[in-house]
Amino acid sequence: MEIITGIPDGWPADDAAALAVQDELRDRVVLDEPGPPPGGGLVTGVDVAYDDERDLVVAAAVVLDAATLEVVEEATAVGRVAFPYVPGLLAFREIPTVLAALERLDSGPGMVICDGYGLAHPRRFGLASHLGVLTGLPVMGVAKNPFTFTYEQPGPRRGDSSALLADDGTEVGRALRTQDATKPVFVSVGHRVGLEGACAHTLALARRYRLPESTRHADALCRRALKEVQQAAVQP
């Protein structure tokens, strides 16, 4: 469980190289599929935690039964941080280790839900889109912040939503209220799923808390796994 995922050969070494990769992959995104029907099947939450001191990143993938919200399977992976944090280039920091965690699952992941954005991105190719193109899986993103985008405050009730807008007025996602009187989450499409379906999945997975159960489980697991790795580093 302490195998460290290597950074792939040819991984972008600077911003310019990363921008070129986004430019090359962006038109492989599939946006004309409605995606898997909400409320059933499998959904997999992915998330990462960092230790910048040791240059480590731990990724977690947690598979849930979308109907019952029961955990079906969990996997983690440890890697080297593959890129600095640059707004708009988040994917290059997380993807190698997230892929490693996904590959360690025995079950098929179904639809993947990640922290961050897909279409809602400066070049319309955020983490969720990137992960989708690399895996071929349906992927959507649920973010906690609006990034650089603007939105009208949605209604106060669970299920109320409003458009998340880019500078040019394009709808790149939705601000979706998942609980009464709590801050909305920001949903966007990654790959092979529509915005309506992505919002429906988000609501179905956020019955009780603001964030979907998938991301809550993945977040808890990668933090736990990171702590274990840190303990092992101190006490060999």
Add this chain to the structure above:
DNA sequence: GCGACAG
């Protein structure tokens, strides 16, 4: 030029 900016 300056500030803002998913995680």
Add this chain to the structure above:
DNA sequence: ATCTTGTCGC
């Protein structure tokens, strides 16, 4: 993301 104590509230 991460650094960090207590605290208000269901």
